[in-house]
Amino acid sequence: MGQIPAKTNMVSTLIITPRTGGDPIPSGETFDIEVKVSNLEAGFFTNAAATYYSAPQALKNGKIIGHTHVTVQNLGDSLNPSKPLPPQTFAFFKGINDAGDGNGLLKATVTGGLPAGNYRVCTMTAASNHQPVLMPVAQRGSSDDCTKFKVEGKSATENPAASDGDKGKAAASLAQSAVDAGPGATAPAAAASSTAAGKGNASTGKGGNGGKGPSSTTSSAPAAKSSTASKGGKGRQRSKRVYVS
Secondary structure, three states: OEEEOHHHOEEEEEEEEEOOOOHHHHHHHOOOEEEEOOEEOOOOOOHHHHHOOOEEEEOOOOOOEEEEEEEEEEOOOOOHHHOOOOOOOOOOEEEEOOOOOOOOOEEEEEEEOOEEEEEEEEEEEEOOOOEEOOOOOOOOOOOEEEEEEEOOOOOOOOOOOHHHOOOHHHHHHEEEEEEEHHHOOOOOOOOOOOOOOOOOOEEOOOOOOOOOOOEEEEOOOOOOOOOOOEOOOEEEEEEEEEEEE
């Protein structure tokens, strides 16, 4: 699991724009999704094709080191559909891998906009290695947020970052190739990881399985060091992180 924050440092997210009940967004027009996140050391992620779920959650100054994502789904004919949406289908998806304004305000630009329709936008906050953030207690407010909005106009052009768009298909293909290659394999695009700001994380390790071996992770971040050690079912696992500026 890794390091768990205190109750006073639990992650909380609010979507600032688009606004619930706000004016419809013109179809085909570029717009921003803005979110405000508290208690997250944002701007850190690893190359998902190589290190997905490969290392435990880590803290810096008591806060989870990680990033967030925004995912937009078409709700169909109504803002209040009666059936759950298929999770593999989305109209737009983006990982927000930078640190934003440094005070929790993060932004994703929906370049080219969306076709006319009813939509839901949600956040998905994650630790550096893409696992959902882990909180210290179950009885709490949600770490993430969702809101609904309308897009109106004549444009029916799909966004390239939709699940059926060029970027969505490419990302799905790369993810599947990493799954097919199996644990420990080097994915085609996994030579180095990077953020939008040019920072990167690399992860290697042979631990797990009840703690049978060492595991290490190295990530780029402002200078800080932390290490944790835990005992597994049949052995000992040690996880060490070194953050370098």
